[in-house]
Amino acid sequence: MAAAGPEDLAAIAAGGARPVSGKTPSAGPKFAKSGTVWQVITPEVVLRNTVTDADGETANLTFQVYTTNADGTPKAEVDLDGTGPNGVLVSPYVASGGTAKVTVAYGILKPGVLYAFRTSAYDGSLYETTWSPWANFKITPM
Template sequence: MTSQKVQLKSKVTDADGDKSALTFEVWTADAAGNPLKKVSIDDNEWGVIVSPYVASGSTVTVDVPVGKLALSRPASSGPTGPLVRTTRLIAARRCT
C-alpha cells in the first residue's frame, strides 16, 4: 500500500434546523480511552479541521491531510500484557 486516505465524518444536528460547520479534533488516548494529547490534523493555529457549512440532518465528511496521522500497530507483548497505542476522535463540535 502506497497511500491511505483518512476521512472523519459526523452527522450535523441543529435544534433550529440551521446550517452548521463542525470542527474535528483528534486525541491520543490511553488503553482505557482517556484522552492524553491532542494531535494536530491541520496547519491552522488550532490544529483542527473545520468543515464547510452544511444543512442540519446531513453528514459532513472531511479529509485528513496525508501525513497528519501516523499508522501505529500494537507494540509487542511485554511482561504485563500487550501494549496498545490508541488514537480516537473525541468530538465534532458545531461552529457558531
C-alpha cells in the same frame, strides 16, 4: 485552522437554537468497527458525524483528534492543520440533519496508533456548548 467563526450573542438573545453534533461519530474509509474502534484502511482518514440545528440552518463541525492512553482515553491533541498545538479541521457547512466530514491529510496520522476524536457544531451564529462523544479509531492498512 482556528475556530469556525465568531459567536453572535444577539442570536442567543433572539432565541436562536444552538446546533448539535451527532452522537455517533465515525472514521474510515471502510467505516467498520472492530469492537469499539473504527478500523481505517488508508492513511488518509475521513472523519464524520451528523449535525442538526433546530432552526433548520446549515451548520459545520469542528473536528478535534487526540492520541490516546493505553485504555483509549484521550491523551494529547494532534495538530491536524499544521498551525501548531490545537490545530483542528472544520467541515464545510451542511444541511441540518446532514453528515459533515473532513479528510485528514496523508502523513498527519500514523498507522497502528490508537486515536480518539470528537466534534463540536457551529451554525454561523451559535456554537454547540458541549462536544460529541469520543470515537476511537486506528489506521490499519490492508
